[in-house]
Amino acid sequence: MNSSTSVESSFLHRLAKHITASGKWAAIRNQSQKDLNMSSFPHKKIEEWRFTDLRPITRTEFVPFDEAGVFPATDIEQYFIPESDRSRLVFINGNYHEKYSSIGGLGKGVTVGNLSDFEEHDSVSEYLNKLVNYDNDVFVHFNGLNFVDGAFIHLEKDAKAEAPIQVLNLYTDAKEPFISTPRLLVVAEEESDVTIIEDHIGLAGNTYLTIPVCEVKAKQGAHIHHVRIQRDSLSALHVSRPIAYVEKNSEYHSYTINLGAKLARNEPRVVQEDEEVDFTLDGLVLIDGEQVADTHSVMDHRFSHGESHQLHKVVVNGSAHSIFNGKIFVRKDAQKIDSFQENRNLLLSNDGLVNTKPQLEIFADDVLCSHGATIGQLDPEEVFYLQSRGMTEEKAKEVLTYAFALETIENMKVESVHKLLIEEVYRYTKANTVAKVTA
């Protein structure tokens, strides 16, 4: 146990001591406590973190949740999507709120609810905290020690969820910075089908750290469409660990929209568990001001006959900073893999910064992997073309930025989410227009 001596205590280790046992999840808590004791808080000298300035997290004086003086959530109905009228789970600062939630509109074979009500469920025993695999990651371990509530979605064999399921994570204003540890477990049995809208929304402008951990299991022939929208407060810190395991003939399509947070670190991973799978890890990042958005993804092809797709689009304005590291692994015997990765960055300002690193590690010889990264500005010829058709320069830039971002939004199957994201893109481009005019 030499490594334990080299672990430096961080604020997460200190805060861990204040967590009071809820009586739930004893085994996970014990394991997480042990793992946390063995894990250090990351820093820039570690390759995986070298572009990411973690000081916004380390310099914040987080207090135990009970001492944060959180205010109640108000006016939250505006965030309910109509399609999920009877399939909505609401968490406020990580705690489940039954009175805002609505479950039971999903038909036969679909179970949706608060994890802590399903401690004895077979799938919970089998998969919760077992799928999340991020090595010695303090964030995962802290979440494992701290979480009590969480979203649980289970589909029996052949079950089709009749409506999209909205998992709404709201964060309230507070007197002091606090930490929230949302949890999501999705288990889709053979040939089942579900659409999940996972939304993170900061209700005020306060500082908090949220560490969502999401585990997804797509069994044989299951189809999962997973939209993740991050609309945290602009002072918030967001570190998320969503991981999906895909079995034979299954499909997992994930679309992450990153709009908020001062610093967001997202590490989506997909692990292929058998042949004939199809998965997507698309992302859209729109950042401005001092925002930092960091995506470190892994697409792990372990078996033959897999198709994977990753389009990561980024718009950077102000002094914002985007980091992308997309790992594609193709293991030795994983032949006939067709993998596509593209990272396109649009820089709207002179002070924006983009670090991008596609990383392909291919050990099989019969695979088709394409990847590319581009960084560019709006084409002046395109701006002039639209201006010559009567649009103002601002409007032309807005339209072109929107067009750039649109490609990722087009895949949204849920109508209101599609509309919502179009509005968010317009709000982003509009805000930039205003900033430029007043500058």
Next chain:
Amino acid sequence: MLEIKNLHAVVEGEDIEILKGVNLKVNKGEIHAIMGPNGSGKSTLAKVAAGHPEYEVTGGDILYDGESILELDPDERAHAGIFLAFQYPVEVPGVTNTTLLRESYNTIAASRGREELDPLEFDDYISDKLELVQMKRDFLDRSVNTGFSGGEKKRNEIFQMAVLQPKLSLLDETDSGLDIDALKIVSDGINKLHGDDDAVILITHYQRLLNYIEPDFVHVMIGGKIVKSGDKTLALKLEEQGYDWLEAHATVNGEAG
């Protein structure tokens, strides 16, 4: 309608003068053709008139309806009724033809005191215009110029002209890259759109366009200046003799080069 006076222009940030004192007067109801060899400044003249930010006017003036437009942004010139059909129309993925055109139509309509059209009204309005350039309806739902053939792009420019109803149209090599059938369609479109209240400036390399659109005046541009103006017979002479005789003329006067 348009009066260009001793216009000088350089590429923004560079010292190379491309327009070296252009003079041109265009009245309502007229069609002018500007011809000339490659690199003579024809396209630059059109872009400068439309307000392209790549060029800086260093001398002279452009008057439109008696007012200088040099200080106007490209969109303000469009609002005033100036239209440039691009030599190389730009692809705008993600923005459909309909979206662009309705946005353009309504912005221009608003600034010229015409009534704005809602999507349904607009749909009716553009149906006729589609016929004018023989475009299919599905063309409207495609992203602007994205994946269009060269001919489709040029037809799209004339379609836009039909929809926006400009007062002054600058058509920059709209004929180049067109086969004979497409050339007829485009020419027919331009002829139908042209009337007593608007003016058209055709920029072209080839006399063949002028078989279909009859210009009132033909100008020859060489070395950043208009060196010769005449009626349509000038175009025929150029077809036969090329530009050499004019280049010699320009040099003798010590003005080109």
